[in-house]
Amino acid sequence: xxxxxxxxxxxxxxxxxxxxxxxxxxxxxxxxxxxxxxxxxxxxxxxxxxxxxxxxxxxxxxxxxxxxxxxxxxxxxxxxxxxxxxxxxxxxxxxxxxxxxxxxxxxxxxxxxxxxxxxxxxxxxxxxxxxxxxxxxxxxxxxxxxxxxxxxxxxxxxxxxxxxxxxxxxxxxxxxxxxxxxxxxxxxxxxxxxxxxxxxxxxxxxxxxxxxxxxxxxxxxxxxxxxxxxxxxxxxxxxxxxxxxxxxxxxxxxxxxxxxxxxxxxxxxxxxxxxxxxxxxxxxxxxxxx
Numbered sequence: 001x002x003x004x005x006x007x008x009x010x011x012x013x014x015x016x017x018x019x020x021x022x023x024x025x026x027x028x029x030x031x032x033x034x035x036x037x038x039x040x041x042x043x044x045x046x047x048x049x050x051x052x053x054x055x056x057x058x059x060x061x062x063x064x065x066x067x068x069x070x071x072x073x074x075x076x077x078x079x080x081x082x083x084x085x086x087x088x089x090x091x092x093x094x095x096x097x098x099x100x101x102x103x104x105x106x107x108x109x110x111x112x113x114x115x116x117x118x119x120x121x122x123x124x125x126x127x128x129x130x131x132x133x134x135x136x137x138x139x140x141x142x143x144x145x146x147x148x149x150x151x152x153x154x155x156x157x158x159x160x161x162x163x164x165x166x167x168x169x170x171x172x173x174x175x176x177x178x179x180x181x182x183x184x185x186x187x188x189x190x191x192x193x194x195x196x197x198x199x200x201x202x203x204x205x206x207x208x209x210x211x212x213x214x215x216x217x218x219x220x221x222x223x224x225x226x227x228x229x230x231x232x233x234x235x236x237x238x239x240x241x242x243x244x245x246x247x248x249x250x251x252x253x254x255x256x257x258x259x260x261x262x263x264x265x266x267x268x269x270x271x272x273x274x275x276x277x278x279x280x281x282x283x284x285x286x287x288x289x290x
Contacts, residue, residue, distance in 0.1 A: 076243035110169025138177025142220035153189030
């Protein structure tokens, strides 16, 4: 078409798509382009601003690698990651929350009662719960992929001083659906601000802080995979998470416990705890695949 203008360019784009195009791609890409064209028209986008946007995307690409996914981080701080989570979370199950840009696949096995703390100092956190279906029945043979930051607020993929799988582990549960492990109490931390996403946060006058949390990916045959995080009820950033990941049902409550109450068996640290520790019980509910 030769007579393209601002009024017909969107329809022209739609007309260029082939008849054998994947139907879902037609819907998603077509809607994306419609909104992009409408956005550019609404703000009267200038050439300088368009170039700024292209430069931003190029910077995000250059800083991304196998350990750092700047485009995921961008999606997180814009609220897109959480919106997609909320669109596809079932009210019958535990809410999903952002995966984040620092998950490492193929973590080593973590036995029931295993310890993620290793040689890091206190405070110890004992975490346990049951993986259930919406009726409250335990789900056998589920797996729980667990990860968190170290006390310095860095994930192992960010920190050359940590081992590759520091604070990472995959636990298999038994017939009773029970999981249990020890770790360190998570800390608040900032998302990376040394790249283009940091520029966006500063330009918007936003802080980069996330409330302390544990990450979980829970899988079981016949159930939808759950990607989620759980947060501390007393965290100062609970109501201002920079990636919008907090949900009411994902808030855990720590109990401070005396050393004498630590289980005598069943944990790697049984018989080794001589200081007060923290405990949290948090059950996870998976939704069956339709």
